[in-house]
Amino acid sequence: MRPLAKQILTFIFLVFLFSCLPYFLVIHAGHLAVGNGTVVGFLMWCPAFAAFATCALLKIDAATLGWNWRPVRYEAWAYVVPVLYALPVYVVTWAAISGSFDFSKFADPLGASFGFPNSPRAAAILLAIPLYAVLGVISSAARALGEEIGWRGFLLPRLVQQFGFTLGCLISGCIWAVWHYPLLLFADYNAGTRPAYALTCFTLMVISGAFIFGWFRLKSRSLWPAAILHASHNLFIQAIFDRMTAPAGRALYVTTEFGAGLVLTSGAVAVYLWTRRNEVSSASLSPAGEIRVSRIA
Numbered sequence: 086m087r088p089l090a091k092q093i094l095t096f097i098f099l100v101f102l103f104s105c106l107p108y109f110l111v112i113h114a115g116h117l118a119v120g121n122g123t124v125v126g127f128l129m130w131c132p133a134f135a136a137f138a139t140c141a142l143l144k145i146d147a148a149t150l151g152w153n154w155r156p157v158r159y160e161a162w163a164y165v166v167p168v169l170y171a172l173p174v175y176v177v178t179w180a181a182i183s184g185s186f187d188f189s190k191f192a193d194p195l196g197a198s199f200g201f202p203n204s205p206r207a208a209a210i211l212l213a214i215p216l217y218a219v220l221g222v223i224s225s226a227a228r229a230l231g232e233e234i235g236w237r238g239f240l241l242p243r244l245v246q247q248f249g250f251t252l253g254c255l256i257s258g259c260i261w262a263v264w265h266y267p268l269l270l271f272a273d274y275n276a277g278t279r280p281a282y283a284l285t286c287f288t289l290m291v292i293s294g295a296f297i298f299g300w301f302r303l304k305s306r307s308l309w310p311a312a313i314l315h316a317s318h319n320l321f322i323q324a325i326f327d328r329m330t331a332p333a334g335r336a337l338y339v340t341t342e343f344g345a346g347l348v349l350t351s352g353a354v355a356v357y358l359w360t361r362r363n364e365v366s367s368a369s370l371s372p373a374g375e376i377r378v379s380r381i382a
Contacts, residue, residue: 089247092143096239097260099135104128104264112271129228132235132264139239150238151308159305163314164222166297168321170354174339174346175326184333185340191328217324222316225324229315233298236261238308241299250299250362258295262288269343276341277332283343290347294318296355303365322347 107128110119117125140147179186188206195213196205236257245253265287268274275283301310322342330340339346 089243092139092145093240093243093247095143096135096139096235099138100132100235100264103131103134103138107131108267111268114272116273117268126228126231130231132233132239133231134235136235136239149242150234151242151302151306153307154309155305155307159301159307159310160313163301163310164317166314166354167318170350171318171322171326171347174344174350175330178330178336178339178346182334182336182339185331185336186329187331188329190331191325214325217320221324222313222320225320226312226316229319230312233308233312233315236295237298237302237311241295241302245299245303250303250365251359254296254299255292257299258292259288261295262291265291276327276337276343278337278343282338286345286348287343290342290351293348293351293355296359297351300358300361300365 107124110124111117111128113119119125136150137147139145140150188209192205192209192213196202196208199208199212201208240260241253241257244256247253248256265274266284269284269287270280298311298314301314302308304310327341330336338344341347
């Protein structure tokens, strides 16, 4: 077996092996909040554990995971991009579907939690959203980093070196999507739409995301922009925009990670970055984690 193929297959096997326990606990409970969210946190770190274990077993230098911090513009864009592809989906939905915008559903519990139950909107706008945007993304990144060490730090560069940019991102996106399926099919990781619809939209969105995350990983030669992008995506969509959206009309079929809206917008960003694939480097994983162009397709 070729060395890269051995590394890739070992990693994939270990990811799903390590994920078995959190899968079982979440499915047994039927919800993601089992263990006050600690189980899902552990699951999100399984790709990192698999990456570290693969490096140890096959004597791979862990520096190839891409720890180096590149110019801050990549991290800044990674923070902003999820807002750029998500906010239009929600704004259009709120404008087009009567009753779908419910700011009070988002603001009321926040007003109470900040000690201003009589001024929930002010508390949400002036306190909660700014703190979410700054400190919330740091907390979100602590979990997202576990996935990104595995998916973009370890797996993606090897897939791209083996198959080229397009097929490498596609394969990584498919694996990333399937890894979520047990939660979507057997627990409450869904928005309440029909399972086949939710599964299709989620899969397409994740594959689009794999191209976006992959481009940032390879362009920056670092896993940190991918981790920040992942954290920003989860924070703004799940913790802010979804909580402002009521299930009126067909709103859930457009919004959330299981609706068609993000498929279209993230897909558009993915296509745009794919047209710029000649700018990224994929490569011979050097001891310093550097990525140099070898295959662009």
